[in-house]
Amino acid sequence: MSFKAILAMVIGLALPVFAAAGPIIVLGDLEGQGFKLDQFIRESGGFQASPWGGLRLRPGVRFVFMGDALDRGPEGMRILDTMVALKKQYPDQVVLLMGNRDVNKLPLRFIFQNAANPIQRLKDFLDGINASEAFEFRRQELSARGQPASDRDVFNSTVGDVAPGGRMTEYLELAQVGHVDEETGGLFVHGAISDQSVGYVPGHPGRIADVRTWIKTLNAWAHAFPREILAYQGPRAETPGRNDMSVTYGRFLGADNNPHLPADSVIEALKAQGLHYVVAGHSSVGDVPVLMSAPDFRVILVDNSYAKPGSSAWTRIEAGQIELGGHTEGRVFTAKVPILGESAVGSLSPDGWRLLGKVDTGEWLEWQIQGRYRSAYRLLTDAQLCGRRMTRR
Numbered sequence: 001m002s003f004k005a006i007l008a009m010v011i012g013l014a015l016p017v018f019a020a021a022g023p024i025i026v027l028g029d030l031e032g033q034g035f036k037l038d039q040f041i042r043e044s045g046g047f048q049a050s051p052w053g054g055l056r057l058r059p060g061v062r063f064v065f066m067g068d069a070l071d072r073g074p075e076g077m078r079i080l081d082t083m084v085a086l087k088k089q090y091p092d093q094v095v096l097l098m099g100n101r102d103v104n105k106l107p108l109r110f111i112f113q114n115a116a117n118p119i120q121r122l123k124d125f126l127d128g129i130n131a132s133e134a135f136e137f138r139r140q141e142l143s144a145r146g147q148p149a150s151d152r153d154v155f156n157s158t159v160g161d162v163a164p165g166g167r168m169t170e171y172l173e174l175a176q177v178g179h180v181d182e183e184t185g186g187l188f189v190h191g192a193i194s195d196q197s198v199g200y201v202p203g204h205p206g207r208i209a210d211v212r213t214w215i216k217t218l219n220a221w222a223h224a225f226p227r228e229i230l231a232y233q234g235p236r237a238e239t240p241g242r243n244d245m246s247v248t249y250g251r252f253l254g255a256d257n258n259p260h261l262p263a264d265s266v267i268e269a270l271k272a273q274g275l276h277y278v279v280a281g282h283s284s285v286g287d288v289p290v291l292m293s294a295p296d297f298r299v300i301l302v303d304n305s306y307a308k309p310g311s312s313a314w315t316r317i318e319a320g321q322i323e324l325g326g327h328t329e330g331r332v333f334t335a336k337v338p339i340l341g342e343s344a345v346g347s348l349s350p351d352g353w354r355l356l357g358k359v360d361t362g363e364w365l366e367w368q369i370q371g372r373y374r375s376a377y378r379l380l381t382d383a384q385l386c387g388r389r390m391t392r393r
Helices: 003-014 034-043 076-089 118-128 134-144 151-160 167-174 211-223 228-232 264-272
Strands: 024-027 047-049 055-057 062-065 094-096 178-181 186-189 277-280 290-294 297-301 312-318 321-328 331-338 354-359 364-370 374-380
Touching: 034 076, 034 312, 055 076, 076 094, 076 134, 076 167, 118 134, 118 151, 134 151, 178 211, 211 228, 264 297, 277 312, 290 331, 290 354, 297 321, 321 354
Parallel strands: 024 062, 062 094, 186 277, 277 297
Antiparallel strands: 024 312, 047 055, 178 186, 290 297, 312 321, 321 331, 331 354, 354 364, 364 374
């Protein structure tokens, strides 16, 4: 037997074997932008036409929606209705996560007590959660449905979402904070994981070392909808814009708004428990998904909220492989990365550009956040990439 054959056999014995399962398709934060949902349905390969109308998942396909259904577009109601209907129709194939823009609507259940001007109180509340356009977006959606859309109608519709049986209430009751996929070795959270958030459950004594027990306990805590969940899903006073204690409001972003991998201690702890990738939303990454790579470990960022109109993004995980796709800058984008092993995709150039994958011209696509949320892209050839020193972080 050749040395290469022996080495391949040893590596094969040393690495985990993922069970043969149907693909997971992942959709990140939509924030009311229904056209991105439509693009995902067309391009992800996970849906098929139904003779009875509505959406139908292909056999064996699993679907994860990462949360943040509304606020920044005029189709939040449709998105919530779609996700709830899919979860009810395919309870074992669909996973819904609680995004911060979903959980932060819970105060609408009680903030209007004794309010002298409830409509203005609602507008002030939405402005305070960075959703200043949500009131008018709801008006647009009601009008598009042929329903009355006065200020009072918008108020009743918005507040009705969190009433018993309301569409947001239904969504949150069906959703969870985190999800572990045993068949592919993945952890799904809306925001991020860090050395501060892993194992932490508000009100629970100490840290929970076993990741599966931690996620199960965190989900049970959230489903009781304690008031503490409002602090968990929002920023901390000492860290404006982020909450590293929370997997819902944590971010993988550094001070320059570019993403980075979690601490090596977190990566090694997850790998030791058979988890080799994390999928998260919440951190703006532009037009297409962004993957960060470490040996035998990946982080995939899938937030769609700042993707330009005409762009699209989808993520597919199957048979030990992560496939990313979409459109950006008028080009078709794809990347295929094994869950285990090394990968150039996801690495950083010396000047801080992240290698994403290839476009349909055969060139490599690199990406970087410049300014607060503005995504910049550049192309390079195989020759330009060859010999370049790349780093993980």
